[in-house]
Amino acid sequence: MGTRGRQAEARRNDLRLLTAAHEVFTRQGFDAPVSAIARQAGVGMGSLYRRYRTKEELLQRLCVIAMERTVEAVEAGLAHADPWEGLSLYVRTCVADRSGALAPVAGTIEVTDEMWRTARTAEETAERLVARAHEAGVLRRDVTMLDISLLMEQFSRPAPGPPSPEHDHVRQRLLAIALDGLRAPGATVLPGEPPTPEWYRSRWGDAP
Template identity: 35%
Template structure:
C-alpha cells in the first residue's frame, strides 16, 4: 500500500504552523513579499529550519498565508457576477477588492505574482476569467468603457499597492477614494 493516510500534525507542530502563517500575514501586510524568510521565522518564534521544513519557498508560504484572501477574492467576484446590474457588480468588485488588498498589502503582490507551481493558480485564473465575464457584461450594458481591458485591472491593483498612510484608518479611507476614482475612470 503506497498511499499515505493524511497525517494530523502534533499539537506543537500545528501551533508552529499557525504562528508562522500569522507572522507571514502580518509581515507581508506591513512590508509586502520582500520580507526575508528568516525575519518571518524570528517573528513567529521558530527557527528557520522549522519554517523551511513546513514552507520550503516563499511562494509556498505566501500561497498558504493568503489562502483565505484568495477565497475572499473568489467570493467577491462571484457576488459581482450575481448582481442584477453588471455595472453595479463590477463597481462592487473594485471597491471590495481594494478594501481586501489595503488590509493585506502583501496579498496584491501574491495575487499578481506568477507562481507557476502555486496550488491556487487554477482558482486565480478562474477568478480572472469570471472578472472578464463581468467586464464584458458591463460593457454590453454600456456602462463600462469600451476600451477597458483586463490589463487595466492589473494597472489599478499595482497602483493601489502603492498607497501609504500613517494609520490603517487613513489607508482604508485612501483606498476607498482610490476605488471611487477607479470606478469613475472605468465608467463609459
C-alpha cells in the first residue's frame, strides 16, 4: 500500500520537501529562497506550491510537525522506567532531530492557533518528565524545564557548511558534557533566576 503510482511519489515528495525545508529554514532563516528548498528536495517549484499555498504556510506546517515529534520524544522518555535515562533520551532525541532549531525562525512569522496549541501540549508533557526526574533526585534542583528547553535549542542551532557526520558526532560529545552538568548535584549554583514562562513565550510574539 502506498508504494505504487503517482500518489506514492506525491507522498515521498512531501516528506522530502519537509525534510529539506527543515534544513534550509534552520540554516538560513525564513529569508531562504524557496527554490533552494525545492532543489534540495529534488522537486520542482510547481510540486511545492501545489501542496503549500505560500512559503509561510510551509513553515507553519513544519513547526507543528516538529513540535509533535517533540511530544513523541517526551512520551518515549516517560515510557522509560529510569527517570534519568528517560530525560536523557528525550534531550538526545530532540537534539538529534534539531527540533528546537525552528523556534528562532518561527518567531519571524505569524504564529497560528495550531502552533500555540501544540506548543502548549509540548510544554505540559515535558514538565511532567522533568518533574519526575526532580522527584527522583537525579536532576540538579536549580534547573527548570525551560532551562532544558533552551539548552536543547542552543544545541539544535545548525552547524555551518554542508551537513556532515563529523558535525553530528561532535554535537553528541558536547551534549554528553552538558548532560553530565545537568545531573544532581551541580558543582556550582546556577547564576540568577530561571527564565520565566512569560518571557519564553514572548519570543514568538503575544500569545492569544
